[in-house]
Amino acid sequence: MRLIPVAATAAIVLAPSLTVSAPTAHGASCPDAEVIFARGTDEPPGLGRVGTALVASLREQTGKNIGAYGVDYPADEDFLAATAGANDASDHVQEMAAACPETRLVLGGYSQGAAVIDIVTAAPVPGLGFRDPLPARAAQHVVAVTLFGNPSGRAGRLMTVLSPHFAGKILNLCHPGDPICSNGDQWKAHTSYVPGMTTQAASFVAVRI
Structure with missing residues (x-):
């Protein structure tokens, strides 16, 4: 992982309208819950x-029967392409909400992937490549959001504040010293979320599904 420009991340969310088509939802095979995660x-x-x-x-x-879906996006050095992941995640949530209405959905992301999920949960209107904001009726199917090494942490958790449909559902985890989500300078902290904080996040999710 490389350092994500915080200003660019915030601009993705705040700037005012491309969608990558989401894969087909699970159809008749619906898990108890599904984790939709951006790497x-x-x-x-x-x-x-x-x-x-x-x-x-x-x-x-x-x-429980826990499904998993890896968000489809480049995850490369072009951080503005995170909007492709946001479109894919939003599309997938909407498809799952329609095809498997009893399945409890969990959004998650790590590093740049956390920025992807920030866009999904925070942007109420299309902008800067994000064309598919999550409707309130679909957002209701999301019971938890878990973010690790979230670059918006260096912007005062700006994007979490902009998430009216996700109040009380978001867990932002940042290792002390992680330069991506804090003012720390220990790169090792950014690569040390497993297993301690992933176990913590799973406990946060478990009581909600």
Whole structure:
């Protein structure tokens, strides 16, 4: 993962309108809950290390049928492309809400992926590539949001404040010293969310599903 320009991250959310089509929802096979997770910069497609650990811990803690969906976006050095992930995550939430209305949905993200989920939960209108804001009726299906190493932490948690539909549902986790989410200078802190904080986040989610 590389340092994410905080100003650029905030601009993604605040600037006033491209959607990547979301994959088909689960159809008849609906899990008890599903974690929709955006990986960090330079991680291969999928959930990433943090998302994988979160899902594993949640399954262990609940014994429930927990589905998992890795948000489809580049996760590369072009941080403005995070809007592609936000579009994909928003589309997927809406498809799951329609196809599996009893499934409890969990949003999550690590590092740049946390910025992706910030956009989904905070941006009420299209802007700067984000064209598919999450309708309130779909947002109601999201029972928890867990963010790790969130770059908006360096902007005073600006994006969390802008999340009217997610009050009480968001857990922002930042390791002391993590330069991405705080004024720290310990890069190792940014890569140390597993297993301690992923277990903590799973406990936060478990009581909500």
